[in-house]
Amino acid sequence: MFTPQGPSLRELAVQALSSVEHGYDLLAPKFDHTPFRTPDSILDAVERALTAMGPFDHGLDLCCGTGAGMEVLRELCRESATGVDISAGMLAVGRDRLTAGSGDRDRDRDGAAAGATRLSWVRGDALALPFGPVFDVAVSFGAFGHFLPEQLPGLFAQVHSVLRPGGRFAFPLPAPAPPRSPWYWAALGFDAAMRVRNAVWRPPFVMYYRPFRLGLVRHELERAGFDVELFALPEFGPRPDGSPRCRMVVATRPDTPSHRTGR
Secondary structure (H helix, E strand, O other): OOOOOOOOHHHHHHHHOOOHHHHHHHHHHHHHHOOOOOOHHHHHHHHHHHHOOOOEEEEEEEOOOOOHHHHHHHHHEEEEEEEEEOOHHHHHHHHHHHHHOOOOOOOOEOOEOOOOOEEEEEEOOOOOOOOOOOEEEEEOOOOHHHOOHHHHHHHHHHHHHHEEEEEEEEEEEEOOOOOOOHHHHHHHHHHHHHHHHHHHOOOOOOOOOOOOOHHHHHHHHHHOOOEEEEEEOHHHOEOOOOOEOEEEEEEEOOOOOOOOOOO
């Protein structure tokens, strides 16, 4: 897709007619050569922003795929980084890639030896995470289109449950494309095509670009017990109205239990 190393249209069609798990198992060997991988510019911007909030000991990459976010956590976390994903194929590619290139981005952290962060890869469902409250920071990149709006309360409750008090859940959230942009119509068309596909074909393949909106996300994070802050990522500049083109959402689990209503 868009490169000789990427999947063919036929391969994409087969993947799109599979379940989410099996589709990504099929796509895994070529995933990093598709536009679906989070760009390095976003990964680097989030890493820079989170570095100022650290240091962190233990990190979680939620829906880690082939490990783009694990590279960020390897730089941020002094002790361990854990990636969790439903696709065994994506995990295998990520594990192999980061093991083979373990020295590519390593650097000293507070005097520790480069590469000291332990990497773990866990096959699991983000809606039923197999961890206790052991993480200082959790990140996620490009995965939220796989969750329907009604699943967000359960998803955010799971993340809340695996963070230590004071732990942070961070992810980038680009501003939506304006209606005059071709990207707006491309996303609208893609979502419409996926809804038609899921209406006539089983198993469903949940992948929608448009429902994950800042207002809804902030509301559901707060309902889950998080304190929510927004940070502009200045690398991407402002929109014509002056608002950021891309923000980092940081949801912090309070040190004391929340007494919010409506939970």
